[in-house]
Amino acid sequence: MGRSFANLHIKSSNLEKTVEALRALSEGVPEVLGKSSKQESEDTKSIDSPNNSQENNKAMYISRSNEHWISVLHDYFVWGSVKKVGKVLSTLIEEPVMTAGFINEEIFELTIFEGGDLLAERIFCHPLTRDEYGLQEARLQDDYLQETLNIRNEDFEGLLRTTYSAEAVDQLSELTNLPIWSDWEWVPYEEDLRERFSKYEF
Known part of the structure; x- marks a missing residue:
């Protein structure tokens, strides 16, 4: 199996509002982040371990990637x-939210x-x-x-012609200056990501 990652990006310059x-x-x-709801946590509090609250409070890594986009990594982010x-x-939030999912070096979904x-x-x-998995865009x-990504016509046309997932990630990363090649699990091991992202716990 090849590399896989997933990340999320908000088109905003307001870090405080995004946080x-x-x-x-x-x-x-x-629950959308794979955590227990408040009611479930209260119902099971008496049988939980002392560390349960920490386990249920997984960190997000957040980065002001450029003047237009804020990037987010989380343990529960996977393709899908x-x-x-x-x-x-x-x-x-009022701004557009972009998600990126990459699985087994085969599929890149934006x-x-x-x-x-x-x-x-x-x-x-x-x-x-695409044929093997029956993949089809839900909304082209x-x-x-x-327009949302602010990519020039010739560059965007080149991106759309790309049929190799990793090449598409490379092109999009360069065109948008976003850390598309990033994942929550990689942060401890990649200095560039550690310097770029800050840890938040909610």
């Missing part, structure tokens, strides 16, 4: 689940949500992989995707 939205997500809809998080988070709605999706993979809106 508050992430706090609201963690505290108000904890990160889309659910992005969808819910987009109801708690989605953008606003107000709880999926507004754009792109899947980058080899045609044979390339004009919106290009």
Whole structure:
């Protein structure tokens, strides 16, 4: 099996507002992050271990990636689940929320949500992989995707022609200056990520 990762990005320059939205997500809809709800935690408090509250309070890593985007890593982000998080988070913040999921060096999936709605999706993979897994974009809106990412026409056309997932990640990382190659599990081992991301616990 090859590399896999998942991450999330909010198109915002307001770090404080974004952190508050992430706090609201963690505290108000904890199950979307794989955590117990407040009621479940209270119901099981008497039988929980002393460290349960810490285990249920997994950290997020947050980075002001550039002047337009804020990036987020979390233990529960994997290909598939990160889309659910992005969808819910987009109801708690006014700005677009982009999710990126990469699995086994085969598939790279990019989605953008606003107000709880999926507004754009792109899947980058080899045609044979697409056929094998029956992959199909739920909503193709390339004009919106290009506008949101602020990518020039010729560069965006080159990105769309890419059928290799890793190459698409490389191109998108360069075009947006976002840490697309990043994952919660990698932070302790990669100095660049440790310097770029700050740890938050909600």
